[in-house]
Amino acid sequence: MRHLKLFQYISEVARRGSIRGAAEHLNITPSALTRKIQDFEDEFGTMVFERLPQGMRLNAAGELLIRHIRDQSADFDRLKSQIADLSGVRRGHVSVACSQAFVDNVLPEEIATYRSQFPQVTFTVVVRDHILGAAALSSFEADLALLLNPPPAADMRILLATEQPLCALFRADHPLARPGTIRLRECFAFPVAMPDQTLAIRHLLDVARSRRQIEADTQIESGSLEFLRNFVMREQAVTFQILSGIPQEDSRIYARPIDMRDLAPLQIVLGQLRGRVLSVAAAKFADQLSNHLARHDPIAE
Structure with missing residues (x-):
């Protein structure tokens, strides 16, 4: 296992x-640490750092x-997960x-559901919008990516693709708070709290x-959907989020x-x-998440 520790050192310096x-x-x-890196480079036969x-x-x-190190680390995690499964106890770590x-509702709910069955599986969740989400897969920062309108990425294998409408969001006592779909011109007749350019929603609205x-x-x-949602609760303004991002239990807000x-x-x-073999824990969580998204597809409904 000595090389695993050394690989950890190199990864951390990188x-x-x-x-x-x-x-x-x-x-x-x-x-x-300097001595360990130098000893490795001498044994490896070439420098790896400038x-x-x-x-x-x-x-x-x-x-x-570093690509080899990440591949080896992922393979080793998968091996540990598979060995744990042999004993009937699912262990492991899943990074998303x-x-x-998907921060407010979808992932907390699905992770809690998964851990109720497999409490020894741990999770890391990083918020990465749009292109940064796809990049998190390539850098091995994440096993899975759950993204809204991601850009085309040749190295991302799509496990599930579904659709949701964008919603206008406002206070429950707002003049627009009534049933049915809403036209954009109605929304922009009021002051708006806009997602900023870092979010895919903004480009589509523009x-x-x-x-x-x-x-x-x-x-x-703002680049924070949570901030925008809380802002429109305090003013007669309109903001925009997809259905999954809106807390359904909050009676103070209304979405159309x-x-x-x-x-x-x-x-x-x-x-x-693409080409990465997921650990047992990550693969099972991906299956569960796919099933959830398929069941809650408002377009299909």
Whole structure:
């Protein structure tokens, strides 16, 4: 197992770009870490880091090495999970990258459901919207990615694709709080709290507004859907989120789907890195999550 520890050292230096920062996290001295990296490079036959005034950076050989290290780490986690399954006890760790829309309801609910059956499985959830979510798979930061309208990614294998309408969201006492779908022009007749340019929702809204020549009285912008939701509870403004991102139990807010004549439903994608074999725990969670999303597809309903 000695090489696994060494690989951990190399990964940490690559992640932090600094011997001192990595050594502090690994709880060893900088000189000891420097010596271990140098000994590895001597044995490996080539340098894997560029020594820069501002720190350490992987060179071309190092980039190949770090990919190998991540592959080995993923394979080892999968092996441990499979061995644990032989004894009838599912263990392991699952890392998920997700768009903000799935933080409030979908993932907490599904992780709690999974852990009620397999309490020894642990999870890491990182919020990564749009292109950063797909990148989390490529960097091995995440086993799975649950994303809203992700960009095309050749190295992402799609496990499930479904759709949900974008909804206008406002206070329960707002003049627009009544049943049925809503037109974009109705929404933008009021002040709006807009998702910012980091979110896929914003691009779609801008395109739809431009097509229909709708002006916006934008009162505030934010990359936080939670902030926007809380803001419209305090003012007579309108914001936009998909159905899964709206707490259904909160009676203070009201949501209406945007009419499909103005905006097509948004795509929800669950994916993994193409060619990567998931651990048993991650694969089973992906199956559970896929089933949940398929059952709660409002377009199909």
